Amino acid sequence: MLSIVFATSNPNKTREVKEMLPEGFAIKSLQEIGCTEEVPETSPTIEGNAIQKAHYVRDNYGVDCFAEDTGLEVTALDGDPGVYSARYAGPQRDATDNMDLLLKNLADKSDRSARFKTVIAFTLNGQTHTFTGIVNGTIATKKTGKDGFGYDPIFLPENHKISFAEMDKKQKNEISHRGRAMAKFLAFLDQLPD
Numbered sequence: 130m131l132s133i134v135f136a137t138s139n140p141n142k143t144r145e146v147k148e149m150l151p152e153g154f155a156i157k158s159l160q161e162i163g164c165t166e167e168v169p170e171t172s173p174t175i176e177g178n179a180i181q182k183a184h185y186v187r188d189n190y191g192v193d194c195f196a197e198d199t200g201l202e203v204t205a206l207d208g209d210p211g212v213y214s215a216r217y218a219g220p221q222r223d224a225t226d227n228m229d230l231l232l233k234n235l236a237d238k239s240d241r242s243a244r245f246k247t248v249i250a251f252t253l254n255g256q257t258h259t260f261t262g263i264v265n266g267t268i269a270t271k272k273t274g275k276d277g278f279g280y281d282p283i284f285l286p287e288n289h290k291i292s293f294a295e296m297d298k299k300q301k302n303e304i305s306h307r308g309r310a311m312a313k314f315l316a317f318l319d320q321l322p323d
C-alpha cells in the first residue's frame with residue numbers, strides 16, 4: 130500500500146481525492162504527521178500556492194507529500210476570484226458569501242464563462258512535480274443543488290445543463306478540475322519504479 134501525505138485542511142478536498150484513489154493507494158492527513166497549524170498560502174498564483182503548501186510540509190515535517198490549490202477564474206472579472214477563491218467575500222471563507230458576491234459582481238455582465246483550475250504539487254526526492262486540471266463552464270444566475278462544496282451550486286460545467294452540486298460524486302469527479310489533475314498525478318505515480 131502506497132500511503133502519501135495530502136497537505137490540505139479542507140475535508141471536502143480530502144473526501145473527493147479519496148473517492149478517486151484506486152486500490153493500493155492511501156492518503157495520510159496533516160494531523161497524522163502532527164501538522165495542526167495553518168499552512169501558509171501567500172503566492173499570487175494557484176501553481177505557486179500549491180508548491181508553497183507542499184514545500185512547507187516537506188521542509189518542516191521531513192516527508193514527501195502533495196498539496197493542491199484550486200481557483201475559479203471568471204472571464205468577465207479578469208480571472209477573479211482565482212487564487213483568492215476561498216477568501217473572495219472576506220476572511221470568514223464562507224461559501225455562501227463567496228457565491229453571493231460573485232453573482233452580484235456578474236449581474237450586469239453578458240459573458241458568464243468561467244473555469245475551475247486545480248494544480249497539484251507533489252514533492253519526491255528533492256524534486257517537485259505539478260499536474261494541472263481545468264474544466265470550462267459558465268456561472269449560473271442562481272444556486273442549484275445540494276451536493277459538492279464551495280462554488281459548486283453556481284458552476285455549470287460545459288456540455289451539461291446542471292451544476293456540479295446537482296451531480297452525484299462520480300459524475301463530478303469524472304469531469305472536474307480536481308479529477309483531471311488527479312488523473313495526471315495517478316498516471317505519474319503509476320510509472321514510477323517500485
Ligand code: ITT
Pocket residue numbers: 136137138139142170197198199200201214215224277278279280281293305307
Ligand atoms: P487547503 O487547505 O487545501 O489550502 P482551502 O480550502 O484553503 O484548502 P484553496 O485555497 O484551494 O483551498 O481554496 C479554494 C476555494 O475554492 C475553496 O475554499 C472552495 O471554496 C473553492 N473550491 C475548491 N475546489 C472546489 C470545487 O471542487 N468545487 C467548488 N468550489 C471549490
